[in-house]
Amino acid sequence: MKDLVIIGGGPAGMSAAIAAYESGLRDILILERDEHLGGILQQCIHNGFGLHKFGEELTGPEYAWKYEKKIIDLGIEYKLNTMVLSVSENKVVTATNSTDGIFQIKAKAIILAMGCRERSKGALNIAGSRPAGIFSAGTAQKYVNMKGYLPGKNIVILGSGDIGLIMARRMTLEGAKVHAVCELMPYSGGLARNIEQCLNDFGIPLKLSHTIIQIHGKDRVEGVTIAEVDGNRKPIPGTEEYIACDTILFSVGLIPENELSQSANVSLSRITNGAVVDQDRQTSVEGVFACGNVLHVHDLVDYVSDEAEIAGKAAVEYINKNTDAELQIVLKTDGKIRYTVPQVITKKKDVAVYFRVSNIYKNVVIKVTDGDKLILSKKKIKVAPGEMESVALKKEMLENVKELCFSLEEV
Amino acid sequence: MYDVTVIGAGVVGGLVARELSRYKLKICILEAENDVAMGATKANSAIVHAGFDAKEGSLKALLNVRGCEMMEELCNELGVRYSNNGSMVVAFNDEERETLQMLLQRGIANNVPDLRIVEKEELHKMEPKLSEDVICALLAPSAGIVCPYGLAISAVGNAMDNGAELRCNFKVNAIEKTENGYTVSSESGSVTTKYVINCAGMNSDIVAQMVGDNSFNIHARRGEYILLDRESDKLVNHTIFRTPSKMGKGILITPTVHENLLLGPTSFDISDKEDKDTTAAGFAAIIKSTNESTKFIPFHTTITSFCGLRSVGSTGDFIINSPVKGFINAAGIESPGLTSSPAIAEYIAEMLREDGLEMIPDPAFNPTRKSYDAFRNASEEEKNRIIKENPAYGKIVCRCEGVTEGEIIEAIHRNPQPRDLDGVKRRTRAQMGRCQGGFCGPYVVELLSKELGIPYESVTKFGRKSVINFEKTKGGQSE
Ligand SMILES: Cc1cc2nc3c(=O)[nH]c(=O)nc-3n(C[C@H](O)[C@H](O)[C@H](O)COP(=O)(O)OP(=O)(O)OC[C@H]3O[C@@H](n4cnc5c(N)ncnc54)[C@H](O)[C@@H]3O)c2cc1C
Ligand SMILES: Cc1cc2nc3c(=O)[nH]c(=O)nc-3n(C[C@H](O)[C@H](O)[C@H](O)COP(=O)(O)OP(=O)(O)OC[C@H]3O[C@@H](n4cnc5c(N)ncnc54)[C@H](O)[C@@H]3O)c2cc1C
Numbered sequence: 011m012k013d014l015v016i017i018g019g020g021p022a023g024m025s026a027a028i029a030a031y032e033s034g035l036r037d038i039l040i041l042e043r044d045e046h047l048g049g050i051l052q053q054c055i056h057n058g059f060g061l062h063k064f065g066e067e068l069t070g071p072e073y074a075w076k077y078e079k080k081i082i083d084l085g086i087e088y089k090l091n092t093m094v095l096s097v098s099e100n101k102v103v104t105a106t107n108s109t110d111g112i113f114q115i116k117a118k119a120i121i122l123a124m125g126c127r128e129r130s131k132g133a134l135n136i137a138g139s140r141p142a143g144i145f146s147a148g149t150a151q152k153y154v155n156m157k158g159y160l161p162g163k164n165i166v167i168l169g170s171g172d173i174g175l176i177m178a179r180r181m182t183l184e185g186a187k188v189h190a191v192c193e194l195m196p197y198s199g200g201l202a203r204n205i206e207q208c209l210n211d212f213g214i215p216l217k218l219s220h221t222i223i224q225i226h227g228k229d230r231v232e233g234v235t236i237a238e239v240d241g242n243r244k245p246i247p248g249t250e251e252y253i254a255c256d257t258i259l260f261s262v263g264l265i266p267e268n269e270l271s272q273s274a275n276v277s278l279s280r281i282t283n284g285a286v287v288d289q290d291r292q293t294s295v296e297g298v299f300a301c302g303n304v305l306h307v308h309d310l311v312d313y314v315s316d317e318a319e320i321a322g323k324a325a326v327e328y329i330n331k332n333t334d335a336e337l338q339i340v341l342k343t344d345g346k347i348r349y350t351v352p353q354v355i356t357k358k359k360d361v362a363v364y365f366r367v368s369n370i371y372k373n374v375v376i377k378v379t380d381g382d383k384l385i386l387s388k389k390k391i392k393v394a395p396g397e398m399e400s401v402a403l404k405k406e407m408l409e410n411v412k413e414l415c416f417s418l419e420e421v
Numbered sequence: 422m423y424d425v426t427v428i429g430a431g432v433v434g435g436l437v438a439r440e441l442s443r444y445k446l447k448i449c450i451l452e453a454e455n456d457v458a459m460g461a462t463k464a465n466s467a468i469v470h471a472g473f474d475a476k477e478g479s480l481k482a483l484l485n486v487r488g489c490e491m492m493e494e495l496c497n498e499l500g501v502r503y504s505n506n507g508s509m510v511v512a513f514n515d516e517e518r519e520t521l522q523m524l525l526q527r528g529i530a531n532n533v534p535d536l537r538i539v540e541k542e543e544l545h546k547m548e549p550k551l552s553e554d555v556i557c558a559l560l561a562p563s564a565g566i567v568c569p570y571g572l573a574i575s576a577v578g579n580a581m582d583n584g585a586e587l588r589c590n591f592k593v594n595a596i597e598k599t600e601n602g603y604t605v606s607s608e609s610g611s612v613t614t615k616y617v618i619n620c621a622g623m624n625s626d627i628v629a630q631m632v633g634d635n636s637f638n639i640h641a642r643r644g645e646y647i648l649l650d651r652e653s654d655k656l657v658n659h660t661i662f663r664t665p666s667k668m669g670k671g672i673l674i675t676p677t678v679h680e681n682l683l684l685g686p687t688s689f690d691i692s693d694k695e696d697k698d699t700t701a702a703g704f705a706a707i708i709k710s711t712n713e714s715t716k717f718i719p720f721h722t723t724i725t726s727f728c729g730l731r732s733v734g735s736t737g738d739f740i741i742n743s744p745v746k747g748f749i750n751a752a753g754i755e756s757p758g759l760t761s762s763p764a765i766a767e768y769i770a771e772m773l774r775e776d777g778l779e780m781i782p783d784p785a786f787n788p789t790r791k792s793y794d795a796f797r798n799a800s801e802e803e804k805n806r807i808i809k810e811n812p813a814y815g816k817i818v819c820r821c822e823g824v825t826e827g828e829i830i831e832a833i834h835r836n837p838q839p840r841d842l843d844g845v846k847r848r849t850r851a852q853m854g855r856c857q858g859g860f861c862g863p864y865v866v867e868l869l870s871k872e873l874g875i876p877y878e879s880v881t882k883f884g885r886k887s888v889i890n891f892e893k894t895k896g897g898q899s900e
Binding site for chain 1: 867
């Protein structure tokens with residue numbers, strides 16, 4: 011029996027653990043399947059982490075180390091090389107490792123912080139051959155940064171997600187040539203600063219509204235045929251272009267790893283692919299919380315840490331039994347705003363609501379309404395799917411509200 | 422000098438070798454690729470057909486029904502996944518219903534057990550997610566599904582455990598008659614043998630020509646597939662075929678023995694025997710057909726797509742004969758070749774016996790083999806005992822499929838040894854799940870490098886020139 015079991019020792023899991031400790035809890039256990047704490051940050055050796063949280067530019071491992079050190083200093087218990095196999099609805103965690111074998115732990119509360127994985131090439135049904143030399147960008151990152159090997163010399167990248175952009179620069183610095191980054195959508199899903207620093211600074215062309223329609227090469231990749239796509243994302247005949255290359259990297263989206271959440275019967279959102287949560291990041295299963303990339307994909311780790319602190323604190327409140335719901339406000343979106351986190355509010359307190367938009371919009375007003383009543387509005391010069399936005403709701407605004415609709419208007 | 426040399430380590434060659442390893446014979450298996458099961462055997466529908474498709478009296482009909490009968494026990498012996506899930510051919514209109522009647526009659530003539538036509542109401546109770554437009558189906562309870570490459574790998578492994586030898590990267594390019602047999606050669610050497618069994622799949626016509634047999638040829642017919650992730654809520658339990666037409670057996674929907682959902686194959690004649698490309702038109706055809714048969718296909722869970730090549734023989738039937746003394750063809754083994762393979766092996770053993778090969782049962786022959794799934798299938802108690810003995814079994818390497826380091830290392834050292842990433846994948850399922858090796862690929866490369874004692878950058882995806890990494894990075898050093 012444990013008070014709190016945290017699954018995943020990435021930035022989310024570590025921040026949640028520290029927040030729980032600082033709220034007075036001592037009986038905490040982090041289970042991490044990797045041989046280190048730190049999650050995906052361990053392989054992100056570029057800088058750009060921690061600007062919001064610490065006001066300085068850190069590399070991934072440096073950011074992670076700040077938290078890891080604190081975990082060690084506080085004496086918070088963790089088990090590495092330990093893979094959680096399932097979580098039951100009544101909060102029994104089954105895990106395995108080399109020293110304990112397969113074991114079960116019953117927890118009073120659980121925080122899900124398993125992060126996400128990259129969508130694989132296989133999901134895309136791209137025509138052509140299936141040779142060696144096709145990697146997801148994160149896998150290539152692992153070969154280069156963790157193993158010290160170069161998996162490609164002439165590269166085409168599909169998808170302009172942040173990992174793809176970062177890897178365009180990384181491979182270039184390692185002496186490879188990146189011939190193009192193709193993006194299906196008319197805009198990039200990555201951060202503006204990454205497009206500037208990873209592509210433009212190195213003269214790597216970003217081909218928007220383009221996709222790979224055929225892969226060539228029997229043993230190793232020999233080339234790709236790319237084409238421009240129309241408004242329905244269908245290739246336009248006559249725009250085909252052959253690019254010789256030996257490697258294709260895919261950066262076509264991240265999928266929260268929610269197999270364990272499903273085993274615990276947690277309801278998932280079809281839009282975020284993560285759990286549906288309230289302002290405390292509590293899921294549909296009482297005492298089970300979720301935070302970080304397993305909840306929704308974040309572009310900045312700083313927000314992951316913030317979110318995890320909320321979950322960590324709330325888990326302690328739950329264990330101390332101060333969690334009765336006071337209200338039930340459902341948060342809705344108009345489609346231009348794709349989703350919000352949280353999706354429900356059950357307590358009268360200040361709540362920061364995070365959201366993403368579904369397209370690039372300029373000069374917009376974000377509106378939060380309850381029926382005809384305008385609760386809040388916020389102007390933005392530009393919003394993009396790649397950048398997470400937020401609004402701060404004050405607790406007074408939640409008085410007598412039944413439903414909150416988040417909408418976006420172009421002016 | 423070998424008694425028997427088998428050319429081609431697909432499911433047919435593998436089971437022929439395994440059948441012959443029951444006897445005191447010196448056996449050699451020659452395979453062109455870096456691993457076994459690299460031809461049609463690794464990319465097909467994996468259906469154990471009941472046997473109502475083939476014409477009465479054909480070799481296909483005879484061996485199909487016999488193979489279907491043998492499959493379950495064989496899989497138990499070799500530790501291969503098999504499931505007797507049954508199949509259905511669905512009809513959308515009266516014309517198709519008539520075709521089902523014809524198939525039913527043919528099945529009865531072929532001795533297929535328990536065939537019957539199921540009407541709409543019962544059918545939709547059995548398979549609630551079928552389209553409402555389906556009016557009836559031909560149910561074949563004896564049909565099943567099997568892991569096809571698993572069967573070939575375990576057959577070759579069992580033959581080797583019983584003394585047979587395997588030589589990979591041995592692409593036969595000449596066969597010469599000698600006084601009491603043949604010399605079979607490749608770029609990398611040659612072997613001498615009394616008998617040759619030609620199980621070279623797509624190249625079986627070329628191999629036959631090496632001994633002067635020009636009586637048939639083989640051409641390639643592409644079959645593309647889409648594979649979907651496991652889902653808690655299964656779409657179908659049976660294998661669902663469309664009613665066959667002049668265009669062929671059509672596109673099926675089936676669970677696999679690993680609980681994925683497999684959709685395909687397309688059917689398109691091509692001239693290049695090595696062209697395993699998938700096509701946009703192929704994907705569109707699969708999506709259209711499977712959407713007609715069921716209410717909703719969760720295409721968003723697609724894991725991968727692939728293509729296999731059928732070896733279509735010019736005679737319309739399996740070509741199993743002996744054109745010259747000491748040389749036997751097992752050619753044109755298209756569908757239902759997987760189903761028939763155990764019966765083909767039995768049939769060829771009989772041909773050898775009739776030809777006068779002395780076949781003395783080997784008392785040391787062991788027909789059984791530990792399954793690659795043994796650890797996965799063990800009880801929690803048993804698993805904990807194994808982990809205590811060898812902690813590597815407590816370490817999960819492939820997160821999606823839950824494969825441990827212990828299982829991978831064990832597979833690397835078993836017959837037939839995998840030497841590349843895909844080889845480990847087919848044996849252990851590491852890299853076969855939803856992330857397709859994104860997480861564990863680099864680690865499996867490391868294990869192969871360490872266990873086989875080869876440099877990290879020389880590990881390939883599937884032999885030939887399929888290298889994964891080119892060189893060390895500027896600052897990189899191997900661990
Ligand atoms: C390539 C890349 C570049 C990035 N660049 C930036 C950047 O420049 N700036 C920035 O601010 N952010 C960046 N990010 C985002 C940031 O790194 C992530 O948002 C953050 O790491 C997410 O933290 P997390 O803890 O939710 O997930 P993760 O870091 O993925 O951690 C999840 C942990 O859970 C463990 N786990 C999962 N399942 C189990 C299980 N069943 N049992 C036990 N343990 C399990 C995993 O091993 C992992 O350690 C980048 C992300 C990537 C991938
Ligand atoms: C799309 C498709 C769907 C199918 N579906 C089914 C089904 O559902 N049920 C069913 O029963 N059957 C099915 N089949 C048929 C079945 O897959 C084949 O009949 C079976 O795999 C044939 O096995 P094989 O050993 O003869 O050939 P292969 O598996 O092709 O093996 C031949 C081997 O010979 C090697 N070789 C070739 N040339 C040489 C040489 N010169 N020297 C040395 N080695 C050589 C090759 O590398 C290969 O490993 C399907 C086939 C396809 C393509």
